[in-house]
Amino acid sequence: MSAKVMEGDDIRRALTRIAHEICERDKGVDDVALVGIADRGDDLARRLAGQIARIEGAEVPVGVLDITFYRDDIGLRSEAPEVHETAIAFDVSGKTVVLVDDVLYTGRTIRAAMDALMDLGRPRRIQLAVLVDRGHRELPIRADYVGKNVPTSHADDVHVLIEELDGEDAVVVEAVR
Amino acid sequence: MNEHLLSMHDLTAADVTRILDTAESFREVGSRVIKKVPALRGRTVVNLFLENSTRTRISFELAAKRLSADVINFSSSGSSVAKGESLKDTALTLQAMGADAIVIRHSSSGSPLQLTRWVDAHVLNAGDGTHEHPTQALLDLYTMREKLGRLGGLRVAIVGDVLHSRVARSLSFGLVTMGAEVTLVGPPTLIPPDAPAWGVQVSYDIDGVVAKLDVCYMLRVQKERQRLEYFPSVREYARLFGLTSARAALLPDDALIMHPGPMNRGVEIDSDVADLPESVIEEQVTNGIAIRMALLYLLLGSGASGGGPSAPEGRAYDR
Numbered sequence: 001m002s003a004k005v006m007e008g009d010d011i012r013r014a015l016t017r018i019a020h021e022i023c024e025r026d027k028g029v030d031d032v033a034l035v036g037i038a039d040r041g042d043d044l045a046r047r048l049a050g051q052i053a054r055i056e057g058a059e060v061p062v063g064v065l066d067i068t069f070y071r072d073d074i075g076l077r078s079e080a081p082e083v084h085e086t087a088i089a090f091d092v093s094g095k096t097v098v099l100v101d102d103v104l105y106t107g108r109t110i111r112a113a114m115d116a117l118m119d120l121g122r123p124r125r126i127q128l129a130v131l132v133d134r135g136h137r138e139l140p141i142r143a144d145y146v147g148k149n150v151p152t153s154h155a156d157d158v159h160v161l162i163e164e165l166d167g168e169d170a171v172v173v174e175a176v177r
Numbered sequence: 178m179n180e181h182l183l184s185m186h187d188l189t190a191a192d193v194t195r196i197l198d199t200a201e202s203f204r205e206v207g208s209r210v211i212k213k214v215p216a217l218r219g220r221t222v223v224n225l226f227l228e229n230s231t232r233t234r235i236s237f238e239l240a241a242k243r244l245s246a247d248v249i250n251f252s253s254s255g256s257s258v259a260k261g262e263s264l265k266d267t268a269l270t271l272q273a274m275g276a277d278a279i280v281i282r283h284s285s286s287g288s289p290l291q292l293t294r295w296v297d298a299h300v301l302n303a304g305d306g307t308h309e310h311p312t313q314a315l316l317d318l319y320t321m322r323e324k325l326g327r328l329g330g331l332r333v334a335i336v337g338d339v340l341h342s343r344v345a346r347s348l349s350f351g352l353v354t355m356g357a358e359v360t361l362v363g364p365p366t367l368i369p370p371d372a373p374a375w376g377v378q379v380s381y382d383i384d385g386v387v388a389k390l391d392v393c394y395m396l397r398v399q400k401e402r403q404r405l406e407y408f409p410s411v412r413e414y415a416r417l418f419g420l421t422s423a424r425a426a427l428l429p430d431d432a433l434i435m436h437p438g439p440m441n442r443g444v445e446i447d448s449d450v451a452d453l454p455e456s457v458i459e460e461q462v463t464n465g466i467a468i469r470m471a472l473l474y475l476l477l478g479s480g481a482s483g484g485g486p487s488a489p490e491g492r493a494y495d496r
Contacts, residue, residue, distance in 0.1 A: 066202065069214035069244075069474075080478030083202040119211045 005150050006171035008163075011131065014147035015044070018129050019051035021145050026096050031124065033061045033092065036100040037113050038084035041065075043164040044131060045100040063088030065099075070112035086116075093121035098145075102160035104130040107141035132171055134158050181300040182472055183289050184309045185350035193355060197319050199471035200464070206243065207467055217244040220277040220477055224250045225267070226303070227258060228284045232438060232462065233303050233312070237280050240469035246477075249276075264288060265295055272296040278477055281305070299476040307341050312472060313437055314347035316465040318355065320457055321392055323464070324433055329356035334386050336362040336418060337396030337445055338407070340369050344437045345396055349375050360386055363396075363418060366407045383418055387427045394435045395420050395445045415444050425450045433457050 006014070026032050029052055036045030042064035049062045066084040074081065099113050114126055129145035134152040150173060152158060157174045161167075179187050188196075206214055222241040226234050234250065241248045251271070253259060258267060264283070271279060278299040281289050286306030293300045304310040322328050333352055339345040339361050352359045359377040361368055372379050380386050387393060398414060408414045415421075425434065425447070434446075434456040442448040451458065 068202075069206070069216040071216075074216055074474075074478045075220070078479060080475045083199050083474075085202060086205055115215070119214070120209065 001175040003173050003175075004170055005173055006132070006148055008169035011147070011162075011169045011171070014131065015047055016051055018145040018147060019048050019055055022048070022098060022127075022129070023052060023056050025127075025144070029056050029058050029060050031095050032098060033063065033090060033095045034098050034100055035063045035065050035088060035092075035113075035117065037109060038064050038066045038086075040160055040162055040165065041099075041101040043162050044102060045098075048098075048100060048129070061090040063090065063092075065113055065116055067109060067112040067116050070116045072108060072112070088120060091121055092117060092123045094124050096125045096127065097123040098127045098129050100129045102131050102162075103158050104128070104133045104141075104143050104146075105136055105158075107137045107139035110141050111139050131160055132158060180476070181289070181293050181302075182311055182476065183293070183300065183302045185311045185314050185347045185354065188311075188351070188354065190354050190356070193315070193318065193351065196315055196468070196471050196475065197322055199475060200315075200319055200467040203243075203467040203470040203474075204464070206470070207463070213243050213245060215245045216474055217241070217246040217477055220246045221275060222246045222248050222278045222280065222473065222477075223271050223276040223298075224248065224280045224303075225271070226251070226280075226282045227253045227264070228282050228304070230282050230304070232465075233282065236462070236465045237301075237303060237312075237469050240466050241473055243466070244470055244473055246277075246473065264291070268292055268295045272298065278473060301472060301476070304343055306343065307346075308343055309347045309350075310343040310437075311347045311351075312465070312469055313344050314351040315472070316461060316468040317344075317348055317394070317435060317437070318351050319464045319468055320435065320461050321433065324457060324460075325391055325431070328352070331357040331391045332360070332389055333357050333392040333394060334360045334362050334380075334383070334390050335394045335396065336383055336420070338367045338399055339363050339372065339396065340367045340407075341399055342396050346375075348394065349377050353377065362386060364408050364414070383420075383424065384427075387424050388429070390428060390432050392433045392435060393420060393425075393428060397437065397439065398441055398444045400441070400444075411444055419444060420446045420450050422447050422449050425453060425455070428455070435461060438462070 034045040034049055036042030045062050049060050052060050064087050066086045068081050068083045127144040130143045131147040133143055133146045133149050155176050159172045161170045163169050224234050224237055238248050276298045280301045280303050282303040283305050286308035288305050289300050289302040302311055335345050349359050353376040360380050361372055361377055362380045362383050368379055436458050
């Protein structure tokens with residue numbers, strides 16, 4: 001059983017709204033930087049940057065962060081987690097860094113991302129933008145910008161498909177029995 | 178990935194590619210101001226170096242420390258080994274102390290394999306006798322891939338004392354696995370008789386091969402073996418098989434000059450040649466740390482010794 005909860009247009013509108021919210025909340029984007037969590041988060045971060053450039057006429061720096069080395073389950077799984085690239089070409093110190101990810105679930109990824117970011121410098125603020133918040137937090141973490149709240153059960157899988165990797169934009173909830 | 182790293186023969190082309198790709202990410206970590214990640218926090222890595230080695234031990238020590246593991250260095254001088262303790266008793270002691278990984282360098286071929294029979298820890302071979310030195314081979318493969326963009330089809334000559342060189346064996350096996358064309362070059366006395374069975378070519382004439390190479394890999398002349406009369410004199414060896422400036426000039430423009438160190442300048446490689454831009458000997462050292470981080474991460478980052486079922490919270494990251 002699977003259900004499509006967001007279509008391509010829904011995702012575009014959600015990202016447009018989040019881009020506006022970032023500009024409003026941070027009163028312009030002078031010290032704002034976007035850091036996407038690999039993979040998928042980085043593609044969403046680039047799209048948000050495109051929207052912000054359209055709204056504010058300013059380019060915000062975009063980086064990609066791999067959180068693998070900061071996970072709390074290394075050695076608990078049968079295979080070591082696959083490693084992605086980290087590429088942050090700007091200094092995060094003093095910036096308002098908006099972490100961007102596709103799905104917010106237990107919060108463990110975000111905990112790892114904050115630790116990873118702190119090792120790269122001292123951001124003035126860290127905010128969180130996610131396309132989908134599916135609930136079931138295991139840590140005291142919340143998102144500042146949410147595309148859509150999707151109620152799910154623990155047994156569900158939430159798949160975010162994006163043009164850059166999957167050839168289409170969609171959010172699909174798959175119920176696993 | 179296997180549970181241990183004993184020989185390049187244990188690795189498939191896919192394994193090698195995964196190790197090199199993972200090392201790529203660790204290179205990025207090595208370029209940060211804070212060169213440390215918490216991936217192996219709380220794990221214990223023992224460097225059991227029962228044969229002299231500085232660079233490999235330091236490289237493994239740095240690799241483990243950059244992964245936040247605790248490192249214990251154990252060498253033969255000044256330890257219980259000097260008092261006559263057997264390898265088995267040393268191994269069981271380390272086991273009892275809770276070592277998660279043991280990096281072993283030993284003068285006897287096969288000792289890392291023997292070690293795996295006594296301990297539960299992951300075992301990494303850091304050079305055993307004249308058998309293998311897989312981490313050196315992997316850092317060399319990484320350096321070649323980084324500089325030349327590929328491994329398949331590369332023409333590589335490994336020049337010198339192949340007979341006693343665990344580096345040459347591991348590197349040959351690795352290059353053949355990755356589809357490179359390997360030629361072993363040296364005096365007939367220093368080419369192992371079974372070399373053709375490795376899937377490599379053999380030549381006794383360096384001048385006949387240099388002009389067509391992508392990589393010229395020079396091995397150290399192990400002067401300590403010279404008294405065994407494998408060749409008449411160091412001077413003659415340098416003249417016939419050394420990488421002189423004249424020979425280096427015959428290499429194609431983008432060819433690499435490599436050496437596992439420590440170098441005998443003026444013997445297997447001219448001092449001027451070692452300092453040419455084509456020589457990537459220092460990059461090899463830098464890449465060695467990233468490769469060893471990748472190996473420790475891939476071995477220790479997989480299921481707690483024995484590979485049980487994946488942990489319940491595994492899904493937390495995978496949705």
